[in-house]
Amino acid sequence: MIAQLDWLREMSTVSVLLRLLLAMLFGGLIGLERVRKRRPAGFRTYMLVCMGAALTVILSQYEFYMVTHEWTELAAEIGLRTDVSRFGAQVINGIGFLGAGTIIVTGKQEVKGLTTAAGLWASACMGLAIGAGFYECVALCFALIFLVIRLLPFIETAIIENARNMNIYVEFQSLDDVGEIINRIKSQDVQIYEVEIERGREERSRNPSAIFFIRMNQKQAHTRVLAAISELESVYAIDEI
Structure with missing residues (x-):
């Protein structure tokens, strides 16, 4: 972990704004590659999925912070507990309906859209990491996802041919x-x-x-x-x- 980034992991307005902007940027960059290939999910879809996932984790962190600080007495009185991971788990499960919508079976019995669906799922996971402030992981994740969808198709085509x-x-x-x-x-x-x-x-x-x-x-x-x-x-x- 890079110590210089610790202040960006705190729950502050600057940190929240940075995370949402990073989610929009990285999600949009991945979506641009898909829209170039005329895929069902493109620039805005990837951007919204990544930003929504980041917002979900930020909301989890905010709820945990409030329950352990400003809402401590009220939480103890009514027995309120929070699990910061439950929202993220719902994102991983819920992204399936978007992925399923991009997968089609053509008249030639050919399945298309699997890469787009997998890209949406990976983009959502990257958004979770951004929302959690895990910036080191985000940089590696974005580089690897972009590598898979931008460079590896050439290798895949060569293998198939x-x-x-x-x-x-x-x-x-x-x-x-x-x-x-x-x-x-x-x-x-x-x-x-x-x-x-x-x-x-x-x-x-x-x-x-x-x-x-x-x-x-x-x-x-x-x-x-x-x-x-x-x-x-x-x-x-x-x-x-």
Whole structure:
């Protein structure tokens, strides 16, 4: 702990203002990265989540201070007790409804929004640390969260592109074309270990589709496999998920 920051850990107007401003700043900076990628939760959402979490901890500290000082006699008379951690625990539980709102399952059976939901949860936890005046932890936490959402996607993309496993979504004309698609996939020196087929619905004007879970016998570009399948006349849409 840095001794020079001890005065900022006290319950004073300057300390409270600094904590709320830090929560707005750090939460907003993380949100800016998400809004650049057109994610559901962006700049203002992250800012409000982080600031709200910080305010929750400040409220807990204020209540504890009042019960042990100005409200001591009244608290003893009515048997009032306070737990400074209970508000923070409710933040951790309550942030789930926001995270769940950012997670969607697309028509390709692809789950999206998990990183945004995790970022909101981490932002809330960072707000709790800011509200508690744990400035050393806040600096490390912000740096690591920003590293995860800003730099690591490049590494993740490189790993996925060089992986031998692929999940391919294919939309085609009719179920009679499944055999032709399977043969074309196998001709690319890959193994199919699972297939999920969804029948089309005429009332919704949807064509039948399938998700192929495959493994390449040797390392090759994923685009090569996708291009080979897309050459079939019966294939309307294809994507790696």
